[in-house]
Amino acid sequence: MVPKLVWREPIPTRTITSESAAEAPAADPPEAAAPGRADRPTGELSGTLPSHRVLTLGDIAGRESGGLVVLLVAVGALTLASDTFLTAGNLSNLARQVAIFGIIAVGQLLVILTAGIDLSVGSVLGLSGAVTAQLLVAGWPVIAAIAAGVAIGTALGLVNGLLVTRAMLPPFIATLGMLGIARGVVLVITDAKTVQGLPTGFQEIANGTVLGIPNLLLIAAAVVIAVWFMLTRTVFGRYIYAVGSNPESARLAGVPVTAVTIAVYAISGLLAGLGGVLLTSRLGAGIPTAGTGFELNAIAACVIGGASLFGAKGGALGAATGALIMGVLNNGGNLLAINAFYLQIAIGVLILVAVGFDQWNSRARA
Template identity: 45%
Template sequence: MQPQVLTMNSPDTAKAAPGFATRYKRFSQSPVFFPLIGLVLVCIAMALTTEHFFDPDNLVNIARQVSVNAIIAVGMTCAILSGGIDLSVGAVMALAGTLMAGLMVGGMPPEAAIAIGLGVGLLFGVANGFFVAYAGMPPIIVTLATMGIARGIALIYTGGYPIDGLPDWFAFFGSGRVLGLQAPVLIMLLVFVAAYVLLDHTPVGRYIYAIGGNEEATRLSGVRVPRYKLLVYGLSGLTASIAGLVLTSRLMSGQPNAGVSFELDAIAAVVMGGTAISGGRGSIVGTLIGAVMLGVLNNGLNMMGVSPYVQNIIKGVIILLAIYISRERTKRR
């Protein structure tokens, strides 16, 4: 029997081509398409302009640096998808971290100290959600106020000084390894998997998208919108406190000034990941890509010796460009 040879005019090729074209068209319309292209371009640019970008040690360093911002960005994604925003995440992260450190140093069992730190983050998130969902206050104002409250409590609790003397085993969350994988990266991946399941495979996720797309229509369809907004901000506070656990463990110190401007980096990761700043459209996978892209950019600029002030300008321009592209894509739909 002669082997079948496919030519450009053969029926099999004609059938295969439309299938590939359809799949490519769908992928090109996905929220992660442009972020993925952007990540590839940034990696190529950094590889061409730095000598050791693809060294294993540098890639490990990028992964470790990305983990904290990426964890915060998970909660920020939920908030932005619902049509809101959370500016308190950096301060909540610092408060949770300093509480964990202070309670452990003070003699409390480590498990209880960690649970209290995570609980405080969740509590701040729920408070944000209550004022936004039930009191009808603007998210940007509410979370700006709670940002100041959380930061102030952290500074009062520590007296403005770092809390040192943490037990050696606590370093595991920031620098330990599990089956060769760094603990911060593993925690980040677990948080992203949980968020992916919630947003893409449960009714709760569909309601969050619907609220961000058209809150009034979602309410009229029978969905209890305030309940899901409360959940969204609770998740944002919880992920901020998980990030506080990882960062405090990495530094082996509770830092009351930690997390300054981390909310901006989280928003940058979400927007660069293709999530519409107005809500209702986006992807948690895109947020991961955006966080990695931001980490690669920071790492490459540091290796090139670019001033941190210039880096802020570059990141600001990139955020504006990402928002512009997102708005243009939304208009075309």
Template identity: 45%
Template sequence: MSDQPGKDEQAAPEGGGGTATATKAGGAGALGGLTDRLSGAISQVAAAGALIVVFIVLSIVAPSFLTADNLFNLGSQTSVNAVMAVGVTLVIITGGIDLSVGSVAALSGVLGVMLMADFGFNPLLGILGGIVVGAAAGLVNGLLVSTVGLPPFIATLGMLSVARGLVLIATGAVAVFGAPESFRLLGQGVLGPVPVPVLLILIVAVAGHIVLTRTRLGRYAYVMGSNSEAARLSGVPVRKHTTWVYVVSGMLAGLGGMIAASRINSGQPNFGEGLELDVIAAVVIGGASLFGGRGTVWGSLIGAFLVAVIRNGAVQLNIGTFYQNVLIGVIIWLAVWWDFYQRRKLAGDAG
């Protein structure tokens, strides 16, 4: 990366005009990047503030919300969305989208349970099998986007349908039972006072943060999301890293599916219908931009907990699922509008 300016200078026209223009553009780009990061930070702070406010309000209006049992369930329920949101964050940072995570989670959960119930796999191998199924679906998504050239929306929308169809074919639309009781530990176990699913959130979040901030995959994801063509011209292997981004998303969708299956110790073919709405909402609420180039793991976790608290509180207040979906949809509108507004303002200031 450090020798790239030299290449740009060599390619510039004689007389220094090209270098001056590049320097000016680089300065503007740096300023724009700083403003964009500031906008993302503001979005995260706003989401965190909203989470605190909603938590306090529900503690007052819903007496059962603040009970130990409900908070335990809330942490366990959030784990599925939060784990999957980490993978979708990486995808959205590149400027892509993954609409298939709900169906892939269902497919992974069902096939993972089938490996244990029908083929005698121990729980660890069954869980790994489910994760591999998710990774394979992610690989297909990645290749369709990076090699075939399909838009991410179309590629993952197709996988949504394919994965859901495979779930119904494999199960005959009937739930799969027979997993060992020890499989419940993944979604229901505790380590001391802390639920295992909450520990999994922390582990995946730390790993995701390291990937985004300390590896080429993470750094290139931001570059590709900011300007894919510029990334390609700078020597970034765009196809390779785009593929890997979707593999990671599929892998974490597989893990999310196994956590969900473990919570009820069965593979449910109808699991995950509409789940992608909550996961994408969590990522966008947490400050990621659907235009690419911006997003953090911690912001997405805040978004995931905000969505989970809203849904949990709605249940406590006997508000139906239909109304919950309307509310989450409106929140997505507001989050994307805010991102669009900030980018338009930035473009106006740069002009």
């Protein structure tokens, strides 16, 4: 009996149980240390970076298809309800209206993809446009004035990113503060007066055409395509989705989370500055109150186009589609003499439906 007891004694110490798992030696060091493995200790990100291409072309396209359906329905209904909707003059006017919203929306999208938000884009747009107008009136060359306006927007976006990453302020608070600062500055430097007397060449930038296609539409299309390419074909685009999915897992996987976050806010500011320059060109004047409420329209366009406010879901084409839907609804409402307040209600309902569908879809997949 003694030999039998001696033989059985070591067995519990060699068996890995729930009590002894914490004390067990690390499993298979060569395999755990293998580079590029999907089972590395990177949390949810382990499947994000390698498989992001599939997510972009498949899942994101599926999310954007809902916005396309809504857009086609709206266009079809307005075509039947109004004889002037599909006229060249109205479509040209619609393109100019939607172009600036689309540019701001894709900038806002980059921030939303990182689970952030930028409430300052409307005020940044107004400040950039007013400064550009003042510089032009002061005799600056058109190119230099445009570069200065865009640079101001980029700098303010950069400050937003630093406030979020370095000062650790919530994006809502940081950008809300910038909203007030930028709007206050533009009212001070213009004395709340419209800046007029802009050169004709500058106004032609937004009001001119190329082969009958409005310049604004061409510029907006170029911006949307550039952002789409960045999100779907570059490492930086993968990083953006990774940060929005799980910033800690992204950090463990080697993603420069802080740099990516600062970059998306800077790009959002850059595109807001570009939008301010183009709006000033279109109106032929620098208006201090320009851009008021644009931040809410940009967020609404992203959400209607399939983006999730929780991050890592959405695409540039979807944001552009959302902006186009809002523009079509507003344009159609004007043609049909529908009370603008009802249009606001319709857009609000679209936002609620889009967010509700996103939540339902997330729970269904879980």
